[in-house]
Amino acid sequence: MAKPQGGTKAVVLVLHGGREHGTEPVRPLNLAYLRMVPLARALRAPGVEVWNLRYRVRGWNAPSLDPVRDARWALDRIGELHPGAPVVLVGHSMGGRTALRVAGHPNVVAVCALAPWIEPGEPYEQLRGRSLLIAHGDQERMTDPAKSLRFARQAKTVTDRVARFSVVGDGHAMLKRARDWSRLVVDFVHGELGLEPMAPDIANAMHEASPRGLDVPLGGSRG
Incomplete structure (x- = not known):
């Protein structure tokens, strides 16, 4: 975890991806975990403590839901x-699904789900009163963007603060446009924590009625 100077006023919990089944331990050099390290670093800010959680095991492992148990522990x-410190969740792939599942924790104020693994029947009532940002690459081959769009529409029925972006030209690994993914996440997290004004593209998407604002192309550099 990264502890800020001057005390902790808010926390970002970063949740990495995994696989559907797997009981082998997650090692420090696991690629899914390492993928989130640069993003965790980018999220550092005065007063913000960043936790990059490493699960005990690699799998979702229903019905045990091991990453959900780990995230709740964290x-x-x-x-x-x-x-009382507000918490923002940032998760990729299986970590996105995990973040959505634990969003009902009383300290959670916002969720950022990147290329989230979502299945039909995924619960969404726990997002009531939270802000949600989903981003999915338009070249995705691992998780289904159509399912995250459907989930965003459902979430919009319990919270009006939902935005979803389609990252043009990138896929599941978030490598081709890593800078733009990172900027989108940082803008959302820091905006939700009141560290800076919410970026106009995110704010505009959230103000749109469903389904507008839930399939916004993220094209070109965000600076």
């Missing part, structure tokens, strides 16, 4: 260490 631990 949220409870954050609550013990920093009572």
Whole structure:
């Protein structure tokens, strides 16, 4: 975790991807975990503590839902260490699904799900009162953008603060346009935590009625 100077006022919990089944331990050099390290670094800011959680095992492992259990443990631990501090969840792939599942924790104020693995029947009521940003590459081959769009529409029925972006020209690994993915996430997280004004493209998407604002092309550099 990265601890800010001057005390912790908010926490970002970063959740990496995995696989549907797998009980082998997640090692520090696991690629899914390492993919989130640069993003975790980019999210550092005065007063913001960043936790890059490494799960105990690699799989979702229904019905055990091992990453969900790990994320809930981390949220409870954050609550013990920093009572009342707002938490933003940032998850990729299986980590996006995990972030959505634990969004009902009382300290969570916002969720950022990147190329999230979503299945039919995924619960969404826990997002009531939270902000949600989903981003999916238009060259995705691992998780289904149509399912994340459907989920965004469902989430819009319980919270009006939902935006979803289609990252033009990139796929699941978020490598071709890594800078733009990172900027989108940082803008959302820092905007939700009040560190800076919300970026206009995100704010505009959230203000749109469903389904507009839920399939916004993220084209070109965001600076």
